[in-house]
Amino acid sequence: MDASVDLSTSMCDGDESMLNHNVNFSSTMITSAGDITVPKLSVTLSEAEILKLRLPQPAGDAAALDASVPMETSLEARSSQEYGEEESGRVIDIDDTVERTSADVQDVPGSQAPEGAPLEFFHGKLVELGRRCWTSSTEVQHYTKGCYWSPDGTCLLVPIHLDGMHVMELPTDLYSTPTVQQSRHLTKLQSAVHVPEGGTVYDCVWFPHMNSQQPDSCFWLATRQHEPIHMWDAFDGSLRCSYSGYDAVDEVMAAISLAFSHDGQKVYAGYKRCIKIFDTSRPGRLCDDYPVKFAISCIAQNSEHSHTLTCGNWHGYVQHFDLRCSPKEGPLFTLGGHKGGITQLRYAGNGCHLFSGARKCGKILQWDMRNYKMPLVEFQRHVDTNQRIQFDITTDCRWLTSGDTRGVLNVWDLTGAGEASVLPLHSDCCNGVGLNPVLPVLATSSGQYHFTDQNAETDNVTLNGSATVVEAVPPETSPHQLEMVYENAVVLLWCGKVQPSEH
Incomplete structure (x- = not known):
């Protein structure tokens, strides 16, 4: 494929180890009260370091941390406009099932978000950064998951x-520049x-x-x-x-x-x-x-409610459990709307909005967990397989991306009500989508299991875009001849600002 894909006009057109050299991002182990919560892992610390962790934080640092609250997004604006101030008598208030903490009391509406320039996604062209492929055959199928x-x-x-x-x-070069050039050379992913x-x-x-x-x-x-x-x-x-x-x-x-x-x-x-x-x-x-009564196919947890779990099952339902309640009481509530087993759940924003996807179901549902009688929005995609087809949401909660069994990338702007922008990226099923949490980099993966005719004497196989014939037999002697496309690849794409190519 070309090194770049134009997203601004029409989206239908188609070394050295980093583990010791990455930048130091702010720790997420500090609560809004200034306390430090360290997981119970076998971390080797000196006695002086342990004592330093146990000491209370300075008042200035605590005040700065208390000022950071979940960022208001267009998701809340949309739900508040649709439902207004009315409350349904049949709706269970999740806040009543959890304990209030000091962090909840100290949150001040209108506080400023932590310093740092927000990431910008999908404002120009997508530039391919690198690609990795795996070969496959009818006997041994290596495909990404x-x-x-x-x-x-x-x-x-x-x-x-x-x-x-x-x-x-x-x-490594992506950490030293806020933009990339359209003609950037491809990195060999290993x-x-x-x-x-x-x-x-x-x-x-x-x-x-x-x-x-x-x-x-x-x-x-x-x-x-x-x-x-x-x-x-x-x-x-x-x-x-x-x-x-x-x-x-x-x-x-x-x-x-x-x-x-x-x-x-x-x-x-x-x-x-x-x-x-x-x-x-x-x-x-x-x-x-x-x-529980059903097999748990996926799990998500709201960051504001540590005692609850949201689980999907293979019967197509999303259930919300309070782990402090007796299992005999069952889930707090059950959400329907999918015709296949739930494959992924994802909370967005401040945890009030839940996104769900299912196998052999052509829609991603967005739920407002404060009023969940029906989904807010249905995002249409093409899924005709039992395999998990991933979706992801940007950190600013503006863009929703998803794979597709047709090999395309679907991108929705959550600030508007427009249709999905479709980018043809793969010649096989695009099963994986991942947005980098600190850089405007998108990762996609492709591949799926192909059911072949075991009685056929030959299969026409396309390996990662190059067509080959395995054990070629004249067509007249092989009436069951099949053509299979095996593209098992991982692709990295830059979806931030792009510099014009230097001539």
Whole structure:
């Protein structure tokens, strides 16, 4: 494909390790009251450093931290305009199910956001930064299963079917410039870490406070078929520990979905009939069980309500649980609207808005959790597979992006009511979309499982865009001849400001 795609006019047209050299981003372990919450990890600190962490913060620093509140977005404006000031008698107020904290009381409406220029997305052309491809065949199909940026934006985690998990690093030159040129040379993406696990990876998640300058915080969790939950080191790919869930006959169960609590101290794992809650600092089989009726396919948590979980299941429903309530009471509420199993949930803004997507369902639903009788907006996309098709939202809550089984990227401007802008990026299913949390960089991944005719004597196979014929047989002798497109690739795109090319 071309090195750049014009987004401003018509969107239908088609080294050195960074783990020790990234910039130091502000820590998310500091509460609005000035207290420091350190996850219970095996971080090696001196006695003087531990004493310094326990000392109270200066009054000036605490006041500065209290001034940061969730940024008002167009999502709240839209919902308040639609629903007005009326309250429904059938709506459960989530605020009544959680405890008020000092951080909630000290939030002052109208406070200024933390200093720093906001990121700008999709204001010009998309410039391709780099690409990585995996070969595939009818016998061994290697295809991507999404892409996941680390919280500090330095690493991209990509699970590959039958080839484990790969960690690729952001190109180093992107940290030294706010813009890129249209004619920028392509970076050869290579795996800094490769975990060669076999089988199918069900889900994976980064530690929420991952910082590359703190090696002890650099890890992710992954669950795969017939295996417990594994914690993998992001520096050398070593196995740190495991969290094991067992069934009634004391056999290991594989978790279907994973999520960290926002403070990083707990691991939520979704199983067929329960949610298991592990302590991050206590690997093994010891955990708390929260029974549910359906298999938990995905998990999301609102940052404002640490005692609740929002879970999707394969029956097409989204359920909200209060973990302090008895499991016999069931969920606080249940949301419908999808015709297939829920594959992804994502909170946006200040946590009042939830986005949900499902398999074989051509829409992403936006919910206002304060009045959830019906979804606010339906965003249409093309999904005709059981595979998870990711979507993502920019940090300013203005842009929604999603993959598509046709290989295109859908982009919606949440400040307006226009149709999606469609960018043809891949020749196969675009299953993964990830927006870098600190830079205007977009990652997409492509590939899917192809059902082939086992009785056919030959298949025409297209590997990453180049057509080849495997065991060619004259067409007249092969009536079941198939043509399969195998594009299993990861692409990095710059979606910020672009400089014109130098002549």
